[in-house]
Amino acid sequence: MSSTKHREVAKLDRVPLPIEAARIGVTGWQLTRAGARVVSKLPARGPWQAKVIKEIPKAFEQLGPTYVKFGQIIASSPGAFGEPMSREFRSLLDSVPPADPAEVHQLLREELGGEPHKLFKHFDDQPFASASIAQVHFATLHSGEEVVVKIQRPGIRRRVAADLQILKRFAQLVELAKMGRRLSAQDVVADFSDNLAEELDFRLEAQSMDAWVSHLKSSPLGRNIKVPDVHWSFTSERVLTMERVAGVRIDDVAAIRKMGFDGTELVKALLFSTFEGGLRHGLFHGDLHAGNLLVNDEGQVVFLDFGIMGRIDPRTRWLLRELVYALLVKKDHAAAGKIVVLLGAVGTVKPEAEAAKDLEAFAQPLSMKSLGDMSYADIGKQLGTLAEAYDVKLPRELVLIGKQFLYVERYMKLLAPNWQMMNDPQFSGYFANFMVEVSREHRSDLDAPEKV
Numbered sequence: 001m002s003s004t005k006h007r008e009v010a011k012l013d014r015v016p017l018p019i020e021a022a023r024i025g026v027t028g029w030q031l032t033r034a035g036a037r038v039v040s041k042l043p044a045r046g047p048w049q050a051k052v053i054k055e056i057p058k059a060f061e062q063l064g065p066t067y068v069k070f071g072q073i074i075a076s077s078p079g080a081f082g083e084p085m086s087r088e089f090r091s092l093l094d095s096v097p098p099a100d101p102a103e104v105h106q107l108l109r110e111e112l113g114g115e116p117h118k119l120f121k122h123f124d125d126q127p128f129a130s131a132s133i134a135q136v137h138f139a140t141l142h143s144g145e146e147v148v149v150k151i152q153r154p155g156i157r158r159r160v161a162a163d164l165q166i167l168k169r170f171a172q173l174v175e176l177a178k179m180g181r182r183l184s185a186q187d188v189v190a191d192f193s194d195n196l197a198e199e200l201d202f203r204l205e206a207q208s209m210d211a212w213v214s215h216l217k218s219s220p221l222g223r224n225i226k227v228p229d230v231h232w233s234f235t236s237e238r239v240l241t242m243e244r245v246a247g248v249r250i251d252d253v254a255a256i257r258k259m260g261f262d263g264t265e266l267v268k269a270l271l272f273s274t275f276e277g278g279l280r281h282g283l284f285h286g287d288l289h290a291g292n293l294l295v296n297d298e299g300q301v302v303f304l305d306f307g308i309m310g311r312i313d314p315r316t317r318w319l320l321r322e323l324v325y326a327l328l329v330k331k332d333h334a335a336a337g338k339i340v341v342l343l344g345a346v347g348t349v350k351p352e353a354e355a356a357k358d359l360e361a362f363a364q365p366l367s368m369k370s371l372g373d374m375s376y377a378d379i380g381k382q383l384g385t386l387a388e389a390y391d392v393k394l395p396r397e398l399v400l401i402g403k404q405f406l407y408v409e410r411y412m413k414l415l416a417p418n419w420q421m422m423n424d425p426q427f428s429g430y431f432a433n434f435m436v437e438v439s440r441e442h443r444s445d446l447d448a449p450e451k452v
Helices: 001-007 017-041 050-064 067-075 083-091 101-112 156-173 178-182 184-197 200-218 220-224 253-258 262-283 312-330 334-344 352-368 376-388 395-414 425-441
Strands: 134-140 146-152 239-244 281-285 293-295 301-303 309-311
Touching: 017 050, 050 067, 050 083, 050 200, 067 156, 067 184, 067 281, 083 200, 101 146, 101 178, 156 184, 184 200, 200 239, 200 262, 200 293, 253 262, 253 395, 262 281, 262 301, 262 312, 262 352, 262 395, 262 425, 281 395, 312 334, 334 352, 352 376
Parallel strands: none
Antiparallel strands: 134 146, 146 239, 281 309, 293 301
16 A cells, blocks of 8 residues: 555544634643643742643643643653653553543444454453553453454544644744744644544554564564564454553563563664664654553564554655765765755755765764763754754654654663664674665666655
């Protein structure tokens, strides 16, 4: 299925203006309540910033699934938002209050044609995980196989659609400022909207699970990657039934070490999944927060929740491969500068020698430092300085895949802080060979029509 067709299938209907206005009112009311809670706590001891940070996740949870999704990004990206704020938002990863059991039973009747006790040998009414879009229940098939059943929250489609309309209007205002244009605020919201629309059709998620993992199994680095099997006869637009896989969360470092697994091997599997999926096949997992990644008893990274998938068209894939190859393998910073221009990201073009020097100053320390020595705050500041100097507006695809690397960098620093990617023979060998291969095979992609 092409990405274009995929997107068209998953579009959300526009809600009427009165419903949007009502959501604006609710949003304003919840933000006002959060502000009032902060004001009431100001006389107490402690910095006011910490009091504000503690109240924001509560406001996001009360505003519903759309804002919880934003909160999940914050929770898994301490490098971008800071550890104190990320820590407060981690309660949103898998602890959203569950839906009413009667509504869940009604949804199962509508989607699968029967009561839970007839469809399954056993069905646990109490969900073991409850997130922004869906909740997940343990069940047993009549064959005796243990499964998990992912059930969409009843009635959320209209609510999400209204929230997204509000966010699109907000993004238009944000882009009136230079920073908003540089971060492509409208593109980010448009992608967020498309991803949520896809996430509300579980059939698309099931298809993505099968397609994504099939791309990765041909490489030795894919042996540490696991995706649950789908039970298609118990899957529909709003219900997804999968193999039950046990494991510990990817950020539970103490448990992973107790199990005796090598954090470096887990990190390599995570990076491989993003590079191989995104840069070779154009399909990558688009929601790598800690609630979606487990480590099982065999030392594999188990990827869950494929409702959000990132897609990169062939031309952009070629350019991104060339950019990474130029920066990290060849260390040809002049070539890297030309590629950035071809990506359409640069508004101010400077002399080649000057641009190469600026890129070298940024990229060289990244290949020399271990993960534990890197300051992602400093990296962010350096990127901001470069963006300002060259009037950079990031292409939509870079924003998408960049978000996943923000997730992954946290797990890298937790699990393998002393690992140096380009000094690891297995990973650097795969990476260099892959880059040479794609550079040789796809030279003509720039002039060829886009393939989907």
